[in-house]
Amino acid sequence: MMRKENMVILKKSPIAQDTIEMVLENKYISNTAVPGQFLHLQLKGHMLRRPISISQVDEHAETVTILFKVVGSGTKELASYPIGNSIDVLGPSGNGFPLEPKANSTILIIGGGIGVPPLYYLARKLKEQQVNIVSVLGFQTKESVFYEEKFAELGRTIIVTNDGSYGRKGFVTNVLDDVSSIDCYYSCGPLPMLQAITAQMAGKHGYISLEERMGCGVGACFACVIPTDDCGGYKKICKDGPVFPAQEVQLV
Known part of the structure; x- marks a missing residue:
């Protein structure tokens, strides 16, 4: 269940171009979060919280790790926080990925850019269920690539960059x-x-x-x-998601 909590920054470091990894300490969230959920962070000088996977x-x-790309004033503010700083957080928020595969099944993980981080937590949990994992991770350039080694420890990993500067091009x-022959993605x-x-x-x-x-x-x-396949129906990404069965929502 989501609660309002304070999380303390234990570590932070750049791991790719404009991409920060931050380790936060909190007993409740670290013991209740499931793959696919997010934290809703309150940042100084910003009215709206920022969702971070x-x-x-x-x-x-009792730690939770987040990754974020510095792309605006909110993430720039978050990146400036020193180790030891406390952050007001709502979490763990949203509904996560169902963990339902059978042993020895083949699972395909497909991530793009900053969408890769929540898939790592998922892949680790899936690996505990004795499944075969294949990961396809897309980034803009070589400088943007992160977590390749971590995913490779869990199974076959293919890196794709838009400009072809690393891995496959495209x-x-x-x-x-x-x-081929996947059971779920x-x-x-x-x-x-x-x-x-x-x-x-x-x-x-x-x-x-x-x-x-x-x-x-x-x-x-x-x-x-976001609209669903139900006639006139809608789902709330923050509460009903952010994870949905692929054919349940209309990606418009």
């Missing part, structure tokens, strides 16, 4: 045909990427996680709704 959890150390959808990334993936993977069982700016983050303001 959870990329790792260490229940024993988009994640360009290499999906290289992966999980994906998180920019909307155009998810649109292309769900079209290409039509008929396959899968789940997607949506990246979205939010208002309240608790389902009260209707600022982050």
